[in-house]
Amino acid sequence: PGFTVEVLPQVDSTNSELMRRARLGQTEPVLLVAGHQSAGRGRLGRQWQSRPGDSLTFSLGLLLRPSDWAGLSLAVGVCLAEALHPEVRLKWPNDLWLADRKLGGILIETASSPGADPGAAARYAVVGVGINLAQQPAAGLSTPPAALRELLPAADAPAALLAVAEPLVRTLQAFETFGFAPFQARFNARDVLCERAVVLSDGTAGTAHGVSETGALLVHTAHGMHAVTSSEVSVRPS
Ligand code: BTN
Structure with a gap:
């Protein structure tokens, strides 16, 4: 338009x-x-x-x-x-x-x-x-x-x-x-976090594995794979 x-x-x-x-x-x-x-x-x-x-x-x-x-x-x-x-x-x-x-x-x-x-x-x-x-x-x-x-x-x-x-x-x-x-x-x-160690804002550490088909960040932690949505947490490279 x-x-x-x-x-x-x-x-x-x-x-x-x-x-x-x-x-x-x-x-x-x-x-x-x-x-x-x-x-x-x-x-x-x-x-x-x-x-x-x-x-x-x-x-x-x-x-x-x-x-x-x-x-x-x-x-x-x-x-x-x-x-x-x-x-x-x-x-x-x-x-x-x-x-x-x-x-x-x-x-x-x-x-x-x-x-x-x-x-x-x-x-x-x-x-x-x-x-x-x-x-x-x-x-x-x-x-x-x-x-x-x-x-x-x-x-x-x-x-x-x-x-x-x-x-x-x-x-x-x-x-x-x-x-x-x-x-x-x-x-x-173009994902800068891909395969990098990250820390979620609640302190959980993991490795980032790109985004899901809905745009959630996939983070592998000690408790398994998490699909992190932006409303939940922020993330920083460790
Ligand atoms: C961020 O990095 O957290 C988002 C920054 C967004 C800045 C732009 S500048 C134009 C528009 N007007 C604003 O007040 N913010 C966005």
């Missing part, structure tokens, strides 16, 4: 802005790009900070009606990684990584809205994407983040957006129809 592209020089958060609009019934497909975010948000209540010009920050909002929402953020990660560069990898559940450092992140929020067709399982999905273009100060982070210019020295926000926007819309359409299944092998081909 067609979508409007809107650029705001500054906003608190492109996700927050589209969620506010959805609550007012504005559920047209829109891609909202921010020159700068004053209160960018990450997963698990974290902040997403970036200096103006140093990152691509946008959210795509549209009504979606998948049969199962599980795996959507992983499918988006696959799409972004493939659209950006062969060396971009994925750290479950939805970080973009370059070697052992974070390159970008995805924050998906959904709203039921007065604009959604009544009775349908459609929700307004706000797919927020932040990609570091240039090195950011590593303040407070254990590992300094990666930047797309390490791979593509000429990368800027318009070029990166042009590379990912169409594939992203097509990915959401494919996910709506086929679910996560077509993305499983493509995720596993």
Whole structure:
């Protein structure tokens, strides 16, 4: 479908802005790009900070009606990684990584809205994407983040957006129809955790073995194979 592209020089958060609009019934497909975010948000209540010009920050909002929402953020990660560069990898559940450092992140929020067709399982999905273009100060982070210019020295926000926007819309359409299944092998081909020792947030240690057909992380622990869903735990390489 067609979508409007809107650029705001500054906003608190492109996700927050589209969620506010959805609550007012504005559920047209829109891609909202921010020159700068004053209160960018990450997963698990974290902040997403970036200096103006140093990152691509946008959210795509549209009504979606998948049969199962599980795996959507992983499918988006696959799409972004493939659209950006062969060396971009994925750290479950939805970080973009370059070697052992974070390159970008995805924050998906959904709203039921007065604009959604009544009775349908459609929700307004706000797919927020932040990609570091240039090195950011590593303040407070254990590992300094990666930047797309390490791979593509000429990368800027318009070029990166042009590379990912169409594939992203097509990915959401494919996910709506086929679910996560077509993305499983493509995720596993770029999975940074594959065959690595990991620790779950409850302290359980194990070895990661890729993702299942629903996008759960398969972790072999002393108690057998666990299918870990992102709502349950976070995971870190040990
Ligand atoms: C994460 O790494 O935890 C997710 C980061 C997502 C950041 C993007 S930037 C555009 C959009 N607006 C936000 O406030 N967050 C997302």
